Amino acid sequence: MSTPTIRGIRPAGAYIDECVTDLRAIREQWGDLLAAVEQAPASEWPPREYRTVDIQAAARDDATEPAIGRLPLVLREHPAPANLAALDAAMSVEEALFTACDVIAGRVQRPVRYAASQQRGRHRYQPDQADRDDPARWNLPTHSASVTGRAAQPGSRVHGLHWAAVWLEGRALSEAHGDLFTPTPAPVVEDLAAVARRARRIVERALNRDGRPTKLDRPCPWCGGLLTAHTRSGDPSAAAIVCATGEACGAPVPLDRGRRIWRGTDRVGLRLALEAAQRRTEDSAA
Ligand SMILES: [Zn+2]
Known part of the structure; x- marks a missing residue:
């Protein structure tokens, strides 16, 4: 989007960089x-943090990157999901990325080799098991076959979205893995970049990280005014919180265009004041 254009034509590399950035953000x-x-769902600040999940994912990233970055962080069946918007977002992002893997595997991935074996003195050709099970290979899902009674298999989808995103990143960068992949043609990367951009937007919208201002459900501890959190895409830690009251608000932070605003470390003071106000409310209710 911010990439310079020459008469509307963007260099192919721009799509690769954007695509990789978006896949990593997802x-x-x-x-x-x-x-x-x-x-x-709740309008709350600071944004909810899921440290346990983040730390586990980061640890596994470090241990398994880059070739076999399969992670068991998969969308499970939820009997009663609390946040249907988040569930919808997760399902549509999973489907979009899995489908991209299926399509791109069909374009750039070498089919499974056949290997000769001797059986009862006769040469037989069969799919090479090691080649088929190469962890770098994306295996497409199969449908159930009524004739043979073979059940449907999820293929590489079973490894979850995280692995799909790692695999797609490798194809966006045309990373070599023996002769398993041919370089990904530029139009395919361009299509993938569009898929990744949309998917990232869906994820960030569901997490309230798409830069839309969020009204907080608790008032300003100093004046009772309405507080609004403004975030930048992909970086919830950069949020700025604004009190709607204006100069009359006595909060000990600078004015910005006539409004009290909490940025950077000032937000720690706001967080503590909000927590103290919450405790007072709970005490008076008890
Ligand atoms: Zn205020």
Whole structure:
């Protein structure tokens, strides 16, 4: 979007960089989205953090990157999801990325080799098991076959969205893995970049990280005014909180265009004041 254009033609590399950035942003926020499925939505600040999931994912990232970055962080069946919007977002992002994997595997991935084996003195050709089970290969799902009674198989989808995003990143970058992949054609990367951009937007919208201002459900501890959190895409830690009252608000933070605003470390003071106000409310109710 901010990439310079020459008469409307963008260099192919621009799509690759954007695509990789978006795929990583999806991966990094996936644990948060899965956790959000189980939480009732609320307008609250600071944004809810899911440290356990983040830390686990980061640890596994370090241990398994880059070739076999399969993570068991998968969208599970929820008998009663608390946040249907988050569940919808997770399901549509999963479907979009899995489908992209299926399509791109069909374009750039070498089919499974056949290997000769000797059986009762006769040469037989059969799919090479090792080649088929190469962890770098994306295996497409299969449908159930009524003739043979073969059950449907999820293929590589079973490894979840995180692995799909890692695999797609490898294809966006045309990473080599023996002769398993041919370089990904530019139009395919361009299509993938569009899929990744949309998917990232869906994830960030579901997590309230898409830059839309969020009205907080608790008032300003100094004046009782309406507080609004403004976030930047992909970076909830950069939120700024604004009190709607104006100069009359006595909060000990600078004025910005006539409004009290909490940025950076000032937000710690606001957080503590909000917590203190919450405790006072609870005490007086008890
Ligand atoms: Zn205020």
